[in-house]
Amino acid sequence: MMDKNKKSQGIDNVQQVYSKVLENVSHVGFVLLIGGYFVYILQLLPLSIPIDVIAGNWHLSAAEMHQKLNTPSGWSFFATTAMLMKGDVFSSLSIYYLATATIFCLLFTIPAYIRDKNYIYTTIAFFQIVVLLVAASGIIN
Amino acid sequence: MSPATSVFRKILMGSAAAVGVLLLYLLIPAISFAAEPQMVEQTAWWIWMLLLFAFSFVLGIFSVLAGVGGGVLFVPIVSGFFPFHLDFIRGAGLLVALSGALSAGAPLMRKGLADLKLGLPMALVGSISSIAGALAGLAMPANIVQLLLGIAIMGIATLMMKSRGSGSIIDHQESDALSKMLGISGVYYDEVTKKDISWQIHRTPMGLVLFMFIGFIGGMFGMGAGWANVPVFNLLMGVPLKVAVATSGLVLSINGAAAAWVYIFKGAVIPLIAVPAIGGIMLGSKIGAKLLTKVNTRSVRMIVIIMLVIAGLRSLLKGFGI
Structure with missing residues (x-):
């Protein structure tokens, strides 16, 4: 008990908020990742591109494969609701979720930093979210 | 221990290392043929997936025992021996590094041990440059990336050989102005010494510049950058090794x-x-963590260095079109 108290000494409130959100978000992410993959490879949902076709072309570069198979990339999955019901899309979305995990964590730190009146780190966290959102938006591609 | 016993132990360790490398490579019987398109086409996709999972699993064990991240081993070694294009291996490598860092982050x-105030400024500059690195890496011809990757792997192997897995003795220099302004310092409870260890940092501006460079390299090759983050935190900025390793994961x-x-x-x-790469590495890392106290980590580290050198040579040869 004493050790436990000692361990939590000196850890600021914001860090505790970040770790709590990170724990929840990553647990959900890994469940989705495994679940999504089984839905994909067991073909429990129809696929937008058959696995054999992907495997027959995985020696090509990403650009060549995209050109040849018209593989969906970025947020193009959301173009139609029918696309979202594909097994491979479902598996891809679980990966997207993992890539957004840090954005969720950072979003929760901003109110905590503001409460602590730590405006330098509020600004750093804000700009970090902007960088990640710009990357996730695909604008730079 | 008598000299004869010591020599015998060394021979035994050397043999174990050699057998370890052989076993790892035998796990993938198709390795030698991976470059042959006919062989690749004849192999069903699910066999490749099982091999990738098994290979990533072994890499996960080795990475923990050798004290490096799985991400740094994944790209060089998988690109040398699997039929996938380097683009997809780098994409998977980044996610391997990301997943490992996410799963270990909260407890640390x-x-x-992982410090948000230390990690966030480094991550901000590193994330911008990692985007630039990823864009540059994907725009370059694959043979150039292979060549540069080969050079980077050889550099990492050399760094690992020289570092011998130990951190620096922290020199308690005074904090610099930037770290004071950002309020970067901390206390952690060391479970070995049962003491609170306080720390502060210096050379923050130089650290930021180096994290920008590391971010670019990590993004370009899709590798985890713990091999570079930790020495910069520890050797340059004076962060205790445990905090450096944990915060490196956050970055x-x-x-x-x-x-x-x-x-x-x-x-x-x-x-x-x-x-399968993420699943294999993560499962392997958990087993590796359990084996950590039971296995001679020096010989494992040597195996990993040998694996990296072989993968680096292969990458260089691929880069030269040989």
Whole structure:
């Protein structure tokens, strides 16, 4: 008990908020990742591109494969609701979720930093979210 | 221990290392033929997936025992021996590094080992440059990336040989102005010495410049950058080794996420390849952590260095079109 108290000494409130959100978000992410993959490879949902076709072309570069198979990339999955019901899309979305995990964590730190009146780190966290959102938006591609 | 026993032990360790390397390579019977298109086409996709999972699993064990991240081993070694294009391996490699960092992050933060105030400024500059690195890496011809990757792997292997897995003795210099302004310092409870260890940092501006460079390299090659983050934190900035290792994971989780989006939008992330790699490495890392106290980590580290050198040579040869 004493050790436990000692361990939590000196850890600021914001860090505790970040770790709590990170724990929840990553647990959900890994469940989705495994679940999504089984839905994909067991073909429990129809696929937008058959696995054999992907495997027959995985020696090509990403650009060549995209050109040849018209593989969906970025947020193009959301173009139609029918696309979202594909097994491979479902598996891809679980990966997207993992890539957004840090954005969720950072979003929760901003109110905590503001409460602590730590405006330098509020600004750093804000700009970090902007960088990640710009990357996730695909604008730079 | 008598000299004869010591020599015998050394011979035994050397043999164990050699057998370890052989076993690892025998796990993938198709390795020698991976470059042959006919062989690749004849092999069913699910066999490759099982091999990738098994290979990533072994890499996961070795990475923990050797004290390096799985991400740094994944790209060089898988690109040398699997039929997938380097783009997809780099995409998967980034996600391997990202997933490892995400899963380990929360407990390390709660223990005060991963420090948000230390990690965030480094991650901000690193994530911008990792996006630039990813864009540059995906725009370059594959043979140039292979060549540069070969050089980078050889550099990492050399760094590992020289570092011998130990950190520096922290020189308690005074904090610099920037770290004072940012309030970067901390206390963590050391479970070995049962003491609170307080720390502060110096040379923050130089650290920021180096994290920018590391971010670029990590994004370009899709590798985890713990091999570079930890020495910069520890040797340059005076961060205690445990805090350096843990905070490196935090930085990696942010930089990896930023660069991963570039790979996602370029179509270089295929779940078929990425998920078995993530699953294998993560499961292997958990087993590796349990074996840590029972295995001679020096010989494992030597095996990993040998594996990296072989993968680096192969990458260089591929880069030269040989």
